[in-house]
Amino acid sequence: METVKELNVDKESLKRLLGSYQRITTGDLIPLLQQIQQVYGYLPPPILFELSKQTRIPISRIYGVATFYEQFYLRPHGRHTIKCCRGTACHVNGGPEISRTIQQLLRVKPGGTTEDMAYTFETVACLGTCFLAPVMMVDQDYYGHLNPDKISQILKSYR
Amino acid sequence: MSNLRIQSTHDLERLRRQLQSQAHQIQTKVYICMTGCRALGALAVAEALREKLAQFGMEKTVQVVETGCIGICAQAPVMVIEPQGFLYGGVKPEDLDEIIPQTLQQGKPIDRLCVKHDGAAVPVLKDIPFYQKQKKLVLENCGRLDPRKIEDAIEKGAYVAAVNGLHHRKPEDIIEQVIAAGLRGRGGAGFSTGVKWDLCRKAPGNEKYVICNADEGDPGAFMDRALLEGDPHRVVEGMIIAAFAIGAHHGFVYVRAEYPIAVDHVNIAIGQAREYGLLGENIAGSGFAFDIVVRMGAGAFVCGEETALIASLEGKRGMPNPRPPYPAQKGYRGKPTNINNVETFANVPLIMQMGAPEYSTIGTEKSKGTKIFALAGKVNNTGLVEVPMGTTLGEIVFEIGGGIPGAKPFKAAQMGGPSGGCIPAQFLEHPIDYDTVEKMGAIMGSGGLIVMDEETCMVDVARYFIDFCQAESCGKCTPCREGTKKLLEILQTICDGKGTEDDLQTLQVLGTYIKRTSLCGLGQTAPNPVLSTLKNFRVEYEEHIRNHKCRAGVCRELLHYQIIDTCTGCGVCKRKCPVDAITGEKKQLHVIDQHLCIKCGLCFDVCKFDAIIR
Numbered sequence: 098m099e100t101v102k103e104l105n106v107d108k109e110s111l112k113r114l115l116g117s118y119q120r121i122t123t124g125d126l127i128p129l130l131q132q133i134q135q136v137y138g139y140l141p142p143p144i145l146f147e148l149s150k151q152t153r154i155p156i157s158r159i160y161g162v163a164t165f166y167e168q169f170y171l172r173p174h175g176r177h178t179i180k181c182c183r184g185t186a187c188h189v190n191g192g193p194e195i196s197r198t199i200q201q202l203l204r205v206k207p208g209g210t211t212e213d214m215a216y217t218f219e220t221v222a223c224l225g226t227c228f229l230a231p232v233m234m235v236d237q238d239y240y241g242h243l244n245p246d247k248i249s250q251i252l253k254s255y256r
Numbered sequence: 257m258s259n260l261r262i263q264s265t266h267d268l269e270r271l272r273r274q275l276q277s278q279a280h281q282i283q284t285k286v287y288i289c290m291t292g293c294r295a296l297g298a299l300a301v302a303e304a305l306r307e308k309l310a311q312f313g314m315e316k317t318v319q320v321v322e323t324g325c326i327g328i329c330a331q332a333p334v335m336v337i338e339p340q341g342f343l344y345g346g347v348k349p350e351d352l353d354e355i356i357p358q359t360l361q362q363g364k365p366i367d368r369l370c371v372k373h374d375g376a377a378v379p380v381l382k383d384i385p386f387y388q389k390q391k392k393l394v395l396e397n398c399g400r401l402d403p404r405k406i407e408d409a410i411e412k413g414a415y416v417a418a419v420n421g422l423h424h425r426k427p428e429d430i431i432e433q434v435i436a437a438g439l440r441g442r443g444g445a446g447f448s449t450g451v452k453w454d455l456c457r458k459a460p461g462n463e464k465y466v467i468c469n470a471d472e473g474d475p476g477a478f479m480d481r482a483l484l485e486g487d488p489h490r491v492v493e494g495m496i497i498a499a500f501a502i503g504a505h506h507g508f509v510y511v512r513a514e515y516p517i518a519v520d521h522v523n524i525a526i527g528q529a530r531e532y533g534l535l536g537e538n539i540a541g542s543g544f545a546f547d548i549v550v551r552m553g554a555g556a557f558v559c560g561e562e563t564a565l566i567a568s569l570e571g572k573r574g575m576p577n578p579r580p581p582y583p584a585q586k587g588y589r590g591k592p593t594n595i596n597n598v599e600t601f602a603n604v605p606l607i608m609q610m611g612a613p614e615y616s617t618i619g620t621e622k623s624k625g626t627k628i629f630a631l632a633g634k635v636n637n638t639g640l641v642e643v644p645m646g647t648t649l650g651e652i653v654f655e656i657g658g659g660i661p662g663a664k665p666f667k668a669a670q671m672g673g674p675s676g677g678c679i680p681a682q683f684l685e686h687p688i689d690y691d692t693v694e695k696m697g698a699i700m701g702s703g704g705l706i707v708m709d710e711e712t713c714m715v716d717v718a719r720y721f722i723d724f725c726q727a728e729s730c731g732k733c734t735p736c737r738e739g740t741k742k743l744l745e746i747l748q749t750i751c752d753g754k755g756t757e758d759d760l761q762t763l764q765v766l767g768t769y770i771k772r773t774s775l776c777g778l779g780q781t782a783p784n785p786v787l788s789t790l791k792n793f794r795v796e797y798e799e800h801i802r803n804h805k806c807r808a809g810v811c812r813e814l815l816h817y818q819i820i821d822t823c824t825g826c827g828v829c830k831r832k833c834p835v836d837a838i839t840g841e842k843k844q845l846h847v848i849d850q851h852l853c854i855k856c857g858l859c860f861d862v863c864k865f866d867a868i869i870r
Contacts, residue, residue, distance in 0.1 A: 126571035167555030184475030186632035228329035228638035239295030245834035
């Protein structure tokens with residue numbers, strides 16, 4: 098079985114990314130991880146090992162940062178990301194029902210990805226669109242004034 | 257590009273007059289909000305409008321402006337038409353076929369698109385009750401310009417205060433002015449901004465930093481999002497003035513990643529400011545150098561705490577550090593650093609323009625100026641409001657907010673997010689300022705104001721906020737890490753109908769200890785929602801424990817949806833059920849499968865025969 102280090106992942110994109118920096122300091126770690134995630138869709142562990150090698154930032158430090166922040170994923174993501182808001186306004190306006198409906202329809206828990214890799218479902222602390230509660234985002238699209246009825250239709254439009 | 261550069265106060269003044277005369281050439285302007293209204297199709301409306309105007313040959317006589325938050329979010333998508341000042345809500349692309357001939361060509365309002373009050377249409381924005389008690393100073397330009405065009409901002413007076421200050425004033429005088437104005441931090445703690453700047457200025461060292469905290473993590477708060485997306489130059493200008501006052505040459509705007517549009521608009525604003533010589537070396541020919549870098553958060557509420565934010569900027573896990581030393585002495589990379597909230601910076605140009613004496617006539621004795629609130633929850637006019645400090649909660653909820661939907665009674669208003677508390681009805685007539693809100697058992701917080709009615713369970717609200725704090729706790733200190741976990745366990749037990757009388761005592765004692773011993777603001781304030789609901793809504797806790805009852809109908813374990821024999825078998829509930837949990841033949845008694853039921857309550861809401869009980 099391949100170890101995490103040996104998995105076959107394209108390292109060229111990482112090299113290009115690092116090339117755009119003149120000097121890399123530890124302060125650049127989070128923007129770097131954000132850029133890596135943008136390119137690869139997530140943070141592939143072999144890439145993190147390579148990043149450590151190139152920047153001399155210890156892998157333990159990189160791992161510590163990658164696992165601290167909610168936005169970083171260490172596993173591949175679905176084609177579409179559903180972000181269901183769990184903010185206060187959404188909470189008092191039926192947000193939990195929306196979340197439960199999505200979980201039931203897609204048979205996936207928060208943070209998980211559907212088996213067919215179509216959707217990754219996350220809940221987010223707040224999308225800042227509180228007056229339209231309850232709200233969810235699918236990729237870059239916002240959906241407000243939701244009720245459990247509307248979910249199935251919205252999700253179908255992304256298939 | 258270099259001929260754009262502003263090199264003096266005269267350059268800026270000349271440019272501003274030029275832009276103002278250009279702006280007057282087009283009389284008819286259509287402003288369409290692109291902040292929250294985007295979620296209800298505002299982009300499609302703007303696109304369709306441009307297309308149709310071109311078809312009518314009107315593209316040169318009507319200007320379409322994609323703008324920031326107009327405030328009356330409940331009416332999204334919102335459109336404002338000048339010169340009449342008409343405000344239309346719920347605008348769809350189809351409506352344009354009527355808007356163009358009737359309003360844009362003939363200048364007449366379309367009643368069905370206007371906001372209604374007592375059944376009558378109120379076409380003009382300034383007549384709408386929602387706006388009457390507001391005082392839009394910080395939000396003055398939000399909704400009146402294109403935030404992606406610096407020229408729009410300059411035309412409205414942006415950077416005048418900063419450039420004048422850099423050329424003609426001393427840093428110490430500016431600080432005195434901010435102190436005299438009485439500006440207090442709008443992020444929630446309410447510390448004197450001018451005093452903070454002074455401390456940073458006096459700290460030894462030449463390398464200093466200014467940071468704008470745009471992490472806006474409080475769920476239910478979107479004031480900073482609106483400011484950054486709708487009037488970013490105001491915030492940039494505030495930072496320039498702060499940097500000059502303190503003696504800093506480098507700045508950061510730390511924006512949460514969940515706000516991609518805000519990140520985009522701030523980046524555009526900074527890029528344009530640089531082109532015009534308003535950021536960078538030798539700003540507007542003054543000799544002062546200052547530039548700003550935008551950094552994104554990565555999804556950690558705790559990074560709204562200033563020392564954790566700094567750790568994040570340094571590429572570390574967002575874990576707070578004990579204070580003292582305060583960032584003003586030792587902050588980013590150990591250097592003196594001044595961190596302020598977005599709304600705090602946005603107040604600075606206003607104070608420079610108005611002067612401290614005039615600014616301090618607004619507000620109360622110890623809380624000057626205005627406050628922006630994000631009004632949400634069970635209230636008719638959800639949206640963004642700006643009111644003078646000292647406005648009462650009742651005025652905000654009823655006169656501005658239009659009261660509770662269905663005219664239901666007011667139960668509570670949650671202020672201050674996860675760090676705040678729930679204010680019950682007996683405080684409705686109290687003026688809101690930093691000190692009075694504390695006496696009511698809450699905190700001003702960043703501005704999130706969630707209205708709650710009888711369908712909100714206060715125990716569930718406490719549980720919700722502790723759940724949030726538990727998930728966001730960085731884990732460094734024991735009181736917060738272990739304490740919030742224990743509080744959550746107890747609250748969950750109570751919501752599940754398994755709580756005991758002792759639990760209430762434990763919540764009180766534990767909550768108090770967590771407040772006293774946690775390392776940072778997150779832990780120190782996490783128990784607030786629990787303690788405030790225990791104090792003001794103890795009866796609900798007791799009902800959960802003693803009577804196994806959730807009067808609001810929220811706590812699922814205490815709910816059980818069942819169809820009784822008044823069921824006529826009409827099948828409406830079966831069709832509505834989002835998870836197909838209801839089965840039954842036509843005209844036969846229907847049944848809810850309890851394993852599938854997610855207790856959303858839709859069937860309960862739609863049944864016309866009162867055949868569903870819970």
